[in-house]
Amino acid sequence: MRSPTVAPLGRGRLLPLPEAGTAGAEGGPEVADRLVVHPVPTGLPLNTSFSVKARRPGGGWRTVPVLRARTRTVDETTGAGIVRNSSVANLDFTGTVEVEITSTKGAIGSARVRPLSYAVEHEVSGDTVRFSLTEPRNLSVEIDGDLHDNLHLHANPVEQQRPEADDPDVIHFGPGIHTVPDNVLRVPSGKTVYLAGGAVLKARVDFTNVENARLIGRGILYDTDGGTTVAFSRNIEIDGILVLDPRTGYSCAIGQSQQVTVRNLRSYSCGQWGDGIDVFSSEDVLIEGVFMRNSDDCVAVYAHRWDYYGDCRNITVRDSTLWADVAHPVNIGTHGNPEKPEVIENVVLSNIDVLQHREPQVLYQGCFALNPGDDNLIRNIRIQDVRVEDFTRGQLVNMRVMANRYNASPGRGVEDVYVRNLTYDGTHADTAILAGYDADRPVKNVTFQNLTVNGTVVHDGMEKPGWFLTADMVPMFANEHVWNLRFLDAATAGSTVAPEIVGAGEATATRGRAFNHLVTATALPTSFDAEGLPKGLVIDKDTGLISGTPLAPGTSTVTVSATNAAGTATKSLRLTVRNA
Known part of the structure; x- marks a missing residue:
């Protein structure tokens, strides 16, 4: 293991915080009043647009x-990247917290606090x-419609258990x-990397060929x-970290x-290929409670790319907020292995707020893009309880079998x-596209239920006019290689046959480590359950995800079950919890 090296004295000095409370053992504030404001070391850029x-x-x-975050959009005429400064503020709390945000530019004409689904009353x-x-939120506060020089407020839950600095299984970074x-921290198996509030690490954290390891903190x-x-690892957990302005690469x-869990990750990127979270050829991944503002796809799910090979399955993204200044909020497909075709399956996207989609290139549009290439197959995808706010440029959905410059086939x-x-409320969505490639490479069995566009x-x-297709009312174009496309209202049963639970009848978890197992079933189940956990x-009865820490x-x-209007299916799951 390479021991952490603290920056020289002076660079690690802490900025004074008025009324910040009594310093604790780590130089941070006490949490007795359940409001925690973390210090910021000198050398980390601040922004002055807000206090x-x-x-x-x-x-x-x-x-x-108020920290400086940088964002990037693309000039539609020249293709050049435009980098702008934005603002980020962080606090932890329980109970109720009152927040006061002042614009240094002067009087405010109008303000929005998003996601709008939170209905945050403000004056x-x-x-x-x-x-x-009264509960943790990841918010964007926008003054007079400015989407760039806005304030992002991350109001986090208070940490419940912080590891001891002298624990031999902890790589501990205090404030500074x-x-x-x-510039790479390589984490061994069984270790926890803890970044305390006020700690800034200028290094990539690398989990390669390890198991039972974590990156946590504030x-x-x-x-x-x-x-x-x-990479090539198992039982990895990432929780509570802010990724700010990476020079290159994905957050x-x-x-x-x-068995990878990414929870409460916040990410801001401004570089080319500045993706948020990308998943390649992996299984049993949970992404929850994240806020991603990125200069490329916020969340991407692929099969083979680079040194990663194999199918990708059982991926859940839930309770998250996505802001794509370039490309897609969610992109599934694209990369695979034509020499040994792969499958991307059992992906659940649940309770998602999309705040922005800005992509002038039609080939790369879609808030939710399902675009298989390289002979991969996408199947069994659930997108539910999703709210898309008005965005700048792009499509609501794009399901298209493709072969572009990234694909061999x-x-x-x-x-x-x-x-x-x-649900989509807005006026800037271009016509959505559903397109099979040919009769042998179709898009089939797609059901929209309770799709609501501007209240309809x-x-x-x-x-509708008798000669109109239902898809025209979205609007959406579906070509001749799209089969069994249906639009149902909330009251219409999605299936006339009962579900059948598919997938493994056994699973293995590790005591004290985050665990994810997705129950999947045919025939469009609307609820799930499990007895004897x-x-x-x-x-999660809405998605079928079994999760937690045994x-x-x-x-x-x-006994797991899946239910739809036609009936309920059950199946036994043998679940073994082993010691670490």
């Missing part, structure tokens, strides 16, 4: 530092916006700016060649790995896609 204060009701105001007075929060040799990865890499790349097809409760539910029984595990070793027989 931010927070307090518990009736308490004293505390200054929240504007002069140059200041005020509101209260830190560097390591070669610290920042800054100015790195990629944020984190998980989080997951390749040929299993077209994909094999897209099949069995269930889109339920997708689009369904096959809706009132070990302590520490729960099932507490004790042993073997359990779990």
Whole structure:
């Protein structure tokens, strides 16, 4: 292991924070009042467009530092990248927190607090916006419609358990700016990397050929060649970290790995190919509670690329907010292995807010893009409870078997896609495209249920001119190689046959480590359940994801079920929890 090297004295000095509370053992604030404002080391760029204060009701105001984040869009005439400064503020709290945001540019004409689905009530007075929060939120506060020089507020939950600095299994970084040799921190098996609030690590965190390892805390990865890499590894957890302005690479790349959990990751990128989270040839991956503002795809799911080979399956993205200044909020497909065709299957996208999609190139549009290439096949995709706010340029969905400059051959097809409760409110969406490549490479069995566009539910029984297709009401174009495309209202059953649970009848978890197992079934199930789960595990009844941290070793027989309007299917799952 390469030991962490603390930056020289002076670079690690902390900025004073008025009313920040009593310093704790790590030089950070106490959490007795359940409002935590972390220090910021000198040398980390700040932004002056806003000042931010927070307090518990009736308490004293505390200054929240405002960091500089850089974003990137593309000039539609020249193709050049346009990099702009934006603002990020972070705090941790429980209970209720009051927030006051002041614009240094003067009086505010109008303000929005997004995602709009949170319905954050706010008031504007002069140059200041005020509101209260009662639960953790990742927010964008936009003044007079400015999407670039806005304030991103990450109001996090308070950390429940922080590892001890002298724990031999912990690589601990306290407040300050830190560097390591070669600018890469290679994490061994069984280790936890902890970035305390106020810690800034200028290095990529690398999990390669390891298991049972974590990256956690409230610290920042800054100015790195990629944020984190998980390669050929198992039982990896990333939680609570901010990735700020990576010079190159993705904020989080997951390749040929299993049992990976990425939680409450916040990411801002401004470089070319500045993807957020990319998953290659991996299984049992959970991405939840993330906020991604990126200069390329926010979340991408692929099969083979580079040194990663094999199918990609059982990927869940939930409870997250996506902002794509370039390309797609979600992109599935594209890369694969024509010499040994692969499958991307069992992908669930649930409870997602899309705040922006800005892509002038038609070939790369789609808030949700399912674009198989390189002979890969995309199947069994669920997109549900998704809200897309008005975006700048692009398509709501794009399901297209493609062969572009990134592909050696077209994909094999897209099949069995269930889109339920997708809402779009806006006027800038171009016509959505569904297109099979030919009769042997179709898009088939796609069901939209309760698709709502500007308040109108689009369904096959809706009132429309007799010669119109239902897809025209989206609007959406479907070519002759799209088969069994349906639009249902909320009350219409998606299937007339009961589900059948498919997939493995056994799974293995590790005590004390995050675990993910996705229950999948045919015939468009609308709910799931599980009986007999070990302590520490729960099932998401909307998605079928069994997740959590098992507490004790042993073997359990779990009865899982999937239900639709036609009936319920059950199956036994043998779940073994082993010691680490």
